[in-house]
Amino acid sequence: xxxxxxxxxxxxASIPKPGEVxxxxxxMNKWFGAFHALRDINLTVYSGERIVICGxxxxxxxxxxRCVNRLEVHQKGTIIVDGTExxxxxxxxxxxxxxxxxxxxxxxxxxxxxxxxxCMLAPIWVRKVPRKEARETAMHFLEKVKIPxxxxxxxxxxxxxxxxxxxxxxxxxxxxxxxxxxxxxxxxDPEMIKEVLDTMIELAEEGMTMICVTxxxxxxxKVANRVIFMDEGQIVEQNEPEExxxxxxxxxxxxxxxxxxxx
Amino acid sequence: xxxxxxxxxxxxxxxxxxxxxxxxxxWARENLFGSVFNSVMTVLSAxxxxxxxxxxxxxxxxxxxxxxxxxxxxxxxxxxxGEGVHGACWxxxxxxxxQMLFGxxxxxxxxxxxxxxxxxxxxxxPVLFPSIPRILLVFSAVYPFVxxxxxxxxxxxxxxxxxxGFAIGIFAGQHVKYRIAMIAVLIxxxxxCFRISxxxxxxxxxxxxxxxxxxxxxxxxxxxxxxxGIVLSLPIGILLALGRTSDLxxxxxxxxxxxxxxxxxxxxTLLFVASTLLNxxxxxxxxxxxxxxxxxxxxxxxxxxxxxxxxxxxxxxxxGQYEAADALGLDYWKSIRLVILPQALKISIPGIVSxxxxxxxxxxxxxxxxLLDPLxxxxxxxADSDWxxxxxxxxxxxxxxFFIFCFAMSRYSMYLERKLEISNH
Ligand SMILES: Nc1ncnc2c1ncn2[C@@H]1O[C@H](COP(=O)(O)OP(=O)(O)OP(=O)(O)O)[C@@H](O)[C@H]1O
Ligand SMILES: [Mg+2]
Numbered sequence: 001x002x003x004x005x006x007x008x009x010x011x012x013a014s015i016p017k018p019g020e021v022x023x024x025x026x027x028m029n030k031w032f033g034a035f036h037a038l039r040d041i042n043l044t045v046y047s048g049e050r051i052v053i054c055g056x057x058x059x060x061x062x063x064x065x066r067c068v069n070r071l072e073v074h075q076k077g078t079i080i081v082d083g084t085e086x087x088x089x090x091x092x093x094x095x096x097x098x099x100x101x102x103x104x105x106x107x108x109x110x111x112x113x114x115x116x117x118x119c120m121l122a123p124i125w126v127r128k129v130p131r132k133e134a135r136e137t138a139m140h141f142l143e144k145v146k147i148p149x150x151x152x153x154x155x156x157x158x159x160x161x162x163x164x165x166x167x168x169x170x171x172x173x174x175x176x177x178x179x180x181x182x183x184x185x186x187x188x189d190p191e192m193i194k195e196v197l198d199t200m201i202e203l204a205e206e207g208m209t210m211i212c213v214t215x216x217x218x219x220x221x222k223v224a225n226r227v228i229f230m231d232e233g234q235i236v237e238q239n240e241p242e243e244x245x246x247x248x249x250x251x252x253x254x255x256x257x258x259x260x261x262x263x
Numbered sequence: 264x265x266x267x268x269x270x271x272x273x274x275x276x277x278x279x280x281x282x283x284x285x286x287x288x289x290w291a292r293e294n295l296f297g298s299v300f301n302s303v304m305t306v307l308s309a310x311x312x313x314x315x316x317x318x319x320x321x322x323x324x325x326x327x328x329x330x331x332x333x334x335x336x337x338x339x340x341x342x343x344x345g346e347g348v349h350g351a352c353w354x355x356x357x358x359x360x361x362q363m364l365f366g367x368x369x370x371x372x373x374x375x376x377x378x379x380x381x382x383x384x385x386x387x388x389p390v391l392f393p394s395i396p397r398i399l400l401v402f403s404a405v406y407p408f409v410x411x412x413x414x415x416x417x418x419x420x421x422x423x424x425x426x427x428g429f430a431i432g433i434f435a436g437q438h439v440k441y442r443i444a445m446i447a448v449l450i451x452x453x454x455x456c457f458r459i460s461x462x463x464x465x466x467x468x469x470x471x472x473x474x475x476x477x478x479x480x481x482x483x484x485x486x487x488x489x490x491x492g493i494v495l496s497l498p499i500g501i502l503l504a505l506g507r508t509s510d511l512x513x514x515x516x517x518x519x520x521x522x523x524x525x526x527x528x529x530x531x532t533l534l535f536v537a538s539t540l541l542n543x544x545x546x547x548x549x550x551x552x553x554x555x556x557x558x559x560x561x562x563x564x565x566x567x568x569x570x571x572x573x574x575x576x577x578x579x580x581x582x583g584q585y586e587a588a589d590a591l592g593l594d595y596w597k598s599i600r601l602v603i604l605p606q607a608l609k610i611s612i613p614g615i616v617s618x619x620x621x622x623x624x625x626x627x628x629x630x631x632x633x634l635l636d637p638l639x640x641x642x643x644x645x646a647d648s649d650w651x652x653x654x655x656x657x658x659x660x661x662x663x664x665f666f667i668f669c670f671a672m673s674r675y676s677m678y679l680e681r682k683l684e685i686s687n688h
Contacts, residue, residue, distance in 0.1 A: 071586050090594070098592030108587035112605045112683075121601060122591035174591060 020047040022178055022209045023068060028077035030063060030233075037063050038074070039233045047177075050210045052220040052241075055230035056256060061213040064230070065180045068211070069100045082177060098126050101171030105183040107163040109155035115142065115166050116151040119173045127174065134173070141169040145199050161192025165199055172203075179203065181212040215260055221245065229253045325350035328357055332649035355650050356660050359640075363660065366480020366635050372472065376483050379413045382406060383490065391675065407494075414487065417473040420460040428456030476554045480635030482664055488554065488636075489623040489668075492561040496622065497615070499562065500569025501608075505599065507570060508577055518570070525567035530625055533560040538632035557629055565622040572618055576611035577603065609683050616676035620669045627665075637661045 023045040030038035038060050045051055053061045066072040067079060070086050070093050079086045081096045110118050119138035123129040129137070142148045145165035147158075155163055164184055171179060181200065185193040197219050204210060204223040214220065220227050220241055227244040229237040229252070237244070237253045248254045296302045325344045330336035336352035344350060356363075365376055386406035389399040408422035432449035439445050464470070479487070506518030525533075537556040545551055580603060588598035608615070630639030641657045644650050 069590055071589060094592050094594055097590060100590075102587075102590040104583060104587065104590075106581075106583055108581075108583035110584065110587070110602050110606075112609065122593060125597050125601060126592045170591070 021045075022047045022049070022082060023211075024078070024080040025068075026078045026080075028067065028074050028079060030060075030067060030072065030074045030076075037233050038067070041077070041235060043228070043235065045178075045209065045211065047209050048207045049225045050204050050208075050223050051212065051226050051228060052224040053211065053213045053228045053230060054215055054217075054220070054256070054260075055236075059230040060233040061230055062182050063233075065102075065182055065211055065213060068178075068180060069097050069102055071102075094126075098122070098174055099176055100178045100180060101174060101176035102180045103164065103167050103171060103182065103184045105187050107155070107160070107167045107187075109163055109167055109170070111155050114152050114154055115147070115158070118155065118166060119170045122170070123173050137173050138169070141172045142166070144172070144202075145169045146195075159192060160188045161195045164188065164192075164196045168196075168199055168203070178209045178211070181210065181214065183213050183215070185214065185216060217245065217261065229256065231256070322349055322351055326353050327351075328353045330354040331358070333651065333653050351656050351659075352653060353656060355644065355653055355656055359644055360660075362644075363481045363637055363640055363664075365483050366640065367478045368474065368480075368483060369472075369478070372474070375413045375416070375471075375474075379410045380486070382409060382413075383486075386410075412471075414479070414483075415474055415476075416471040418460070418464040418468070418470040420463040420467075420469065421457070424456040424460035424463065425453055428453030431456065476552050479554065481637055481640055484554070484629070484634060484636045485623070485626045485665075486668075488558055488561055488626045488629065491558045492565050492622050492626070493619050495558075495562045496565035496569050496618070499566035500573055500618075501604065503566060503570035504573035504577060507574055522567045522570050525563055526571070530561070530564050530628055531631055533564055534628060534632050536560070553634070557632070557634065561622060561626065564625075565618055568618045568621070569615065572611050572614035573607060575614065576607035576609075579610050580606055609680075612676050612680055612683075616672055620672055623668060623672070624665060637664065 021044060023043070025041050025043040028038060028041040029036070041064060053064065055061050063072055067074045067086075068081060073088075074086075082099055084092050084096055086092065086096060109115075110121070113121065116135065116138050119141065120131070120134040123134040123137060124131060139148060139151065142151055145168055147162055147165055147169075150158055150162060150166070155166065158166065168184075184200070185196050188196065193216070197216060200210070200212070200219070201223055210223075212219075212224075224241045226238060227241050228235055229244070229248075229250070231252050237248065237250045239249075244253075245257065248257055295305045325340060325348055327336045327339045327343075327350065330339050330352060331354065333352060333355075336354055340348055340350040340352075361370065361373070365373060368376060383406070385399075386403040389395040389397065390403055405426055408426050412419060412422040429449065429452075432452035435452060436445035436448045439448055503518050503522055506514045507522065509515055509518075534557060537560040538553060541551065541556055584602055584606065585598065588602040593601065627636055627638045630636050630642065633639070635643065638661060641661060644657060645653060
């Protein structure tokens with residue numbers, strides 16, 4: 001636990017003060033077999049920072065954020081999350097995973113559990129929170145993502161946008177210090193995208209550290225501190241959103257932006 | 264109103280469906296005579312059913328329940344229903360049904376297998392039906408020992424000490440931090456309690472009359488082997504399936520080897536190994552119960568199939584489920600128990616129940632190594648000079664009994680699927 005972290009009313013460590021280092025990625029390389037998927041990635045994320053990653057399909061965006069909670073294993077370099085280095089030590093991995101929330105493109109809710117049970121599962125079994133408290137926390141976050149009335153439904157009975165908001169609530173129930181989003185809106189119909197983005201914007205405004213793979217440029221402009229453009233497994237350009245969008249330096253970035261903003 | 268714009272003025276009220284959609288007439292038209300092909304099939308099937316019943320019903324009904332031998336039975340049938348009438352000799356069932364049910368279990372002790380069976384239903388019910396109070400699961404956990412003791416009899420201290428050992432071990436294990444130590448404590452306490460049981464028996468002999476395995480037979484034997492096999496093969500199959508899909512090379516190799524070996528060998532071979540070869544490997548003088556050996560073989564055999572059925576369920580789960588569980592920080596066993604297995608088992612229910620049914624019917628193979636299961640008993644009854652030549656009645660009875668058990672399992676699986684369907688979208 002971070003020594004400077006404060007404790008909030010619910011007894012959980014609050015988000016660390018801005019300016020602290022949350023994630024350090026240094027000279028990180030990743031291969032899938034012989035395929036060099038990530039090449040010399042260097043990235044430091046500070047607490048409270050919101051980072052948007054974009055880039056063409058297959059450029060390694062998902063792989064990069066999946067390395068942060070070790071859903072993928074990197075082969076070279078170091079990743080330090082919240083002061084803990086990611087090694088093959090299972091204890092460290094489980095600790096980091098419980099501190100880092102993740103939302104997937106396809107929500108990945110547990111279909112055999114109700115919305116509420118989805119949100120209560122990890123706090124109960126990982127954090128050993130008493131059932132009653134876990135239920136209160138779950139309801140708190142379901143209210144926050146504005147679907148408390150769906151608490152007793154199964155994921156299959158919800159719309160895509162609702163499912164993604166449940167997935168966000170499920171992650172938040174673990175009181176994560178960092179949230180990773182992997183194209184959270186790209187499987188959604190346009191009218192549902194807004195409700196999910198609104199939830200994420202709210203989260204950002206509360207100071208959550210976020211790394212977000214998305215092509216929602218409006219969202220990036222609005223909340224990102226930094227936008228990172230990736231191509232062929234490398235970070236090609238990194239800048240503040242205004243600069244990034246109005247004045248992209250690299251040819252690849254320009255091409256990419258013209259393609260996604262052009263039509 | 265022109266062709267392109269339209270605004271509804273009044274909202275239509277709901278009406279009941281047209282009559283052809285409702286009632287028996289509507290149902291029959293829809294389902295039996297919906298098309299020419301459908302009508303032809305309906306007529307053909309109905310004819311087949313009628314012909315079958317016309318042949319079999321007289322045989323079933325024009326029968327004798329009282330004769331004491333096959334020839335006497337035939338006489339009675341032709342006396343009563345006329346020359347040349349073929350009727351069933353159900354009297355063989357009347358005479359031998361107790362034997363078919365219990366084998367050579369002493370008749371004054373029939374209450375023991377009956378009680379065991381009733382308690383079995385009680386022990387299974389909380390496992391099968393979630394609406395039954397969870398506290399009864401404690402009884403389900405103790406039941407194997409109660410059932411064993413009731414069937415085989417002997418000193419109560421053996422089974423009792425093992426249960427006590429488990430209870431003490433589990434209680435003590437809760438105060439131990441590491442899982443390995445917990446298991447060690449459990450094994451140690453069971454072992455110690457079991458060692459003590461011998462002294463307890465000499466100090467305070469409490470027990471019921473012991474029964475030899477050789478005295479057991481009939482459906483008692485089938486149900487004992489079948490139930491034990493079913494109850495054990497599921498968890499073993501789950502472990503094998505998990506092993507086969509795991510990243511640990513050695514574990515994976517062992518599981519694959521085991522599954523492929525067992526599946527590649529006929530069950531009869533395994534039963535012969537159990538009945539003859541296994542004794543060669545035992546230290547001389549050890550008396551390793553034949554039924555126990557058979558149960559082990561049947562369980563291993565069914566586990567291999569079970570493992571493959573469950574592996575199918577595991578493979579059907581999207582990778583995202585594993586990833587979501589990992590991302591929440593659940594460790595391997597928790598994610599398996601809480602996220603993966605509930606879904607994988609649900610997908611595999613039809614396959615699992617098929618394997619159960621197959622296992623239960625395969626218990627008849629034990630007649631080949633000389634155990635007197637219902638089929639083995641039928642053979643010996645047919646060898647009796649009184650009943651020499653009787654076929655359909657005996658095997659029909661055996662088939663009916665097996666059908667009842669298997670059909671019950673099948674219905675339960677359908678019930679379970681329907682119940683779990685609710686959460687399925
Ligand atoms: N499990 C895997 N095995 C082999 N190759 C993989 C695997 N996962 C990803 N890759 C490859 O790594 C590269 C990067 O994949 P990644 O999923 O990170 O791309 P992405 O930037 O997220 O693309 P998208 O926008 O389509 O999601 C791709 O070329 C992909 O084919
Ligand atoms: Mg991706």
